[in-house]
Amino acid sequence: MYMRAVCRFMVLLTVLVSGVVKSTAQDAMPARVVPVQPMMSVTQPAHLNAGTAIDLENPASFLYPEWSNSYVNNYDNVKLPDSVIISMKGYCMPTDSTYITDKFGYRPRRGRQHFGLDIRIKTGDTIRAAFDGKVRISRYERRGYGHYLVIRHPNGLETLYGHLSKKLVNENDIVHAGDPIALGGNTGRSTGPHLHFETRILGNAINPALMFDFPHQRAVTDYYVYQKNTRAVYYRVKSGDTLSGIALKNETSVSSICKLNGITTKTVIKPGQTLRVQ
Numbered sequence: 252m253y254m255r256a257v258c259r260f261m262v263l264l265t266v267l268v269s270g271v272v273k274s275t276a277q278d279a280m281p282a283r284v285v286p287v288q289p290m291m292s293v294t295q296p297a298h299l300n301a302g303t304a305i306d307l308e309n310p311a312s313f314l315y316p317e318w319s320n321s322y323v324n325n326y327d328n329v330k331l332p333d334s335v336i337i338s339m340k341g342y343c344m345p346t347d348s349t350y351i352t353d354k355f356g357y358r359p360r361r362g363r364q365h366f367g368l369d370i371r372i373k374t375g376d377t378i379r380a381a382f383d384g385k386v387r388i389s390r391y392e393r394r395g396y397g398h399y400l401v402i403r404h405p406n407g408l409e410t411l412y413g414h415l416s417k418k419l420v421n422e423n424d425i426v427h428a429g430d431p432i433a434l435g436g437n438t439g440r441s442t443g444p445h446l447h448f449e450t451r452i453l454g455n456a457i458n459p460a461l462m463f464d465f466p467h468q469r470a471v472t473d474y475y476v477y478q479k480n481t482r483a484v485y486y487r488v489k490s491g492d493t494l495s496g497i498a499l500k501n502e503t504s505v506s507s508i509c510k511l512n513g514i515t516t517k518t519v520i521k522p523g524q525t526l527r528v529q
């Protein structure tokens with residue numbers, strides 16, 4: 252997994268470098284050299300540009316057109332690049348707890364998506380900033396996240412920390428990786444003390460387990476490559492739907508749907524239920 256991510260990153264970097272070479276050395280290009288094909292746009296985080304000072308007052312301005320304290324996902328009108336390289340450089344695990352109580356993705360029991368990872372903690376445990384960044388949202392939501400924080404980071408990620416008992420930072424504060432930002436808790440829609448941790452790019456939730464390995468307290472990879480066209484696609488089951496019918500409609504297979512949702516071909520699907528189809 253690690254090697255694959257690094258290799259993919261290297262390929263992307265090669266593409267970037269080739270692009271530059273092509274534009275400056277076009278006239279001198281020997282005839283046998285095959286021209287570089289037009290490639291998808293790759294958004295390179297500032298971390299990867301040697302000598303670039305990281306601007307914590309305006310983190311990841313290469314992705315986010317504005318700074319607003321309003322909503323977790325406020326980016327419906329912002330165009331998502333085809334691909335974003337997320338550097339894990341300088342990360343800190345948000346909690347030293349290693350016990351995952353709920354994974355990212357579809358929850359069969361509740362019939363809806365879970366956009367984060369739940370990690371069991373004790374109320375009062377210190378929660379730390381995952382990277383350097385700026386606090387975008389510090390709020391209380393009685394029926395949802397409870398006390399929660401959203402931090403925007405220079406690498407393009409936004410991290411969300413939910414069900415906190417106490418917040419230690421305010422909106423627009425600048426934080427550094429590892430800074431205590433809150434105490435964990437059980438506020439909002441929560442049935443026991445845990446940290447609900449989300450990672451998002453321009454509002455799109457990504458499985459935090461692809462970047463943060465809580466059981467082993469380390470980063471999964473040096474660079475996580477987010478690709479828009481491999482984004483998860485969900486389907487809402489209608490009355491009369493069958494797994495094979497849904498597979499046909501979404502140009503996929505029953506076995507792939509079963510794998511993505513942790514179900515079997517014998518699982519009874521119900522109208523209104525959400526299934527991941529890509």
Ligand SMILES: [Zn+2]
Nearest residue numbers: 367368369447
């Ligand atoms: Zn959760």
